[in-house]
Amino acid sequence: MKKLLILLLISSISGVAVADKYKIDTKGAHAFVQFKIKHLGYSWLYGRFDSFDGEFEYDESDPSKANIQMTVDTNSVNSNHAARDKHLRSDDFLNVASFPAASFSSTSFSEGENGNGTMKGNLTLNGVTKEVDLDVTFVGGGKDPWGGTRRGYEAVAELKLSEFNIKKSVGGAYEELTLIVSVEGIKQ
Secondary structure (H helix, E strand, C coil): CHHHHHHHHHHHHHCCCCCEEEEECCCCCCCEEEEEEEECCCEEEEEEECCEEEEEEECCCCHHHCEEEEEEEHHHEECCCHHHHHHHHCCCCCCCCCCCEEEEEEEEEEECHHHCEEEEEEEEECCEEEEEEEEEEEEEEEECCCCCEEEEEEEEEEEEHHHHCCCCCCCHHHCEEEEEEEEEEEEC
16 A cells, blocks of 8 residues: 555656746847837837847746746847947946846746737846836747757837836837847757
């Protein structure tokens, strides 16, 4: 009887699902942190951050346990214009001398249809931490040609510059920045 209880305990423990861990594929350039904001109300200004890192977890049996942690080197901002990038690094905007990194740490995930959902978390930018909601779209997942497993998502959030102590926020249509994070993770 004692052996039977031990076997039942072992089999129940081994059946516990564990979240899969994924490293964001920055080496293969299969991930992007981008933004867009209106320029004078006449056009869109696009940019990206060239240096970032992170990881996420996903448990197919319990998607609510999904989480992501990312860190972005704010000095790597790239809007395809050297003078503007210098200004974006200044204390008018990103203040990289005082805050060389931005980070996001999720707190919850609510999955909807087809793997899409809402990821809530804390975004730290320019020394300010605020809770933000990311609209998450599941792009796909499965085996890759090299014998690994990958999973990809795109997340979008609308940020108000003034809420992150951005000095050059001029209000109106130029106050809202769209953040787009596209990640492809390699299962560890």
